[in-house]
Each structure stands twice: as structure tokens, then as C-alpha cells.
Amino acid sequence: MPIRPENRARYPANWKTEIRPAILDRAGNCCEGSPDYPDCRAANGQQHPITGSRVVLTIGHLDHTPEHNAPDNLRAWCQRCHLNYDKGHHATTRQRTRAAAAGLQPLFSESP
Template identity: 35%
Template sequence: MPIRPEHRFFYPIDWRQLSTTIRFDRAGGACEGCGRPHGRTIYCLRDGRWWDAAAGTWRDGQGRTLSTLPTIEDLGGIRSTRVVLATAHRDHDTADNVAANLAAFCQRCHINHDRPEHRRRRWRTLFRRRAMGDLFQGRP
């Protein structure tokens, strides 16, 4: 996942090599959250279940084999997606680059992992905008 130019200075100079080591050497080219393989196109349902063609089975959002198959109604919402692994910081601190703090996640697992942090940042941004409006424009 590319890093925005304005955020590049938050990451170490050797981030590309560090990320490659985590994604391919440690994780073996598969998501550490759900097991989706990097670079492959998979078929998935809206709730996170996906078809593992290598094993010939359906898996849930955590990579476990399903005991019951999806119904015909579920298969109506099937879509294909190409899996791309990215290295995520478990504690959202880009300065903490020890291996235990880094994880190889697919797009779905990465966004699910970051959801609380995104919600917190969105609240802070909206709060700051409202405060700036009150400060300079006054309360109506």
C-alpha cells in the first residue's frame, strides 16, 4: 500500500525492505489475519467469507474452514478481488518498527484493524474544525 508523500517522513528509510521481510519472509505471502494469498484474485462474499482455491474450500473472515457452505442467496453477492498485502503497525505508531508490532494484512484485515483509529482521528478532526469555527466565526 503506497504511503502518501506528506506521511513519508513518519516511516524509516528502509521501510520498503522491512515491509517486504514482514510480508513475505515472516508471513509467507499470506495475510496474518485471514490467510488470503498475496497477488491472487479471490472470490469473496460481503461478510468476509472467501473461496480458497488452493485448498478447495470456503473460509471465514479469520481464515478458518467453514463447516457449512454458503447458500445460493449468499452467492448472489459474490465478487472477485485481487489480494494485496500491506504491513500494518499493530499499535498505529509508525515510529515503533519492531517485528512484534508489525503485521502483514490484506486490504480487508488492514481496514478492519485501522477502523477504531480512523474513527478516533475523524472525531478529532471534526472537533478541531468546530472549535476553529467557534473561535473565528463565533456562535450563531
């Protein structure tokens, strides 16, 4: 998934030149599979065997924290695996965004 402009500063300078290529190399330029699709091995740039879309591998953080770039926290994922893994995170983010747009304040502060 593309890095949102407001989050770019959270990624290290060597993200594109070292970290991302190292994860793609480890994965053999194929999806590493997610908990719901553990056997997915969709190849980057090829047609996805299930969805039929062209595969664009992205690097996902298991803990959703861009600053945590240890190899064991990163996975090479196709769109299906990445979006599916992040569905809960996206729902929470969407809820916060809508609440902020409506001028609502959270009842409880988030823990760090």
C-alpha cells in the same frame, strides 16, 4: 494502506527495501490474519476468497505508530483485515479531521 504524504518522514529509509519485504517473507506473502479474522490467509495478488477483490498486502502497525517497526509490532494484512483492525483508529482520526475543519479545538490535550 498507502503511507500518507504527511507521515512519510515517520518511516525509516529502509522501510521499502528491508522492513516491508521481511514482513512479507515472514508471512509467506499471505495475510497473517487479524483479531476478527484470525484464519485469513489471502494471498498477495490473488482474488480474496471472501471479498473477491484482488489482494494487495499492506503492513500494519499493531500500535498505529510508524516509528515502532519491531517485527512483533508489524503484520502483513489484506485490505479487509487491515481496515477492520484500524476501524477505531480511523474513526478517531476522522473525528479530529472534521473538528479541525470546523475550527474546533480539542477540550483536552492528547497524551504522548
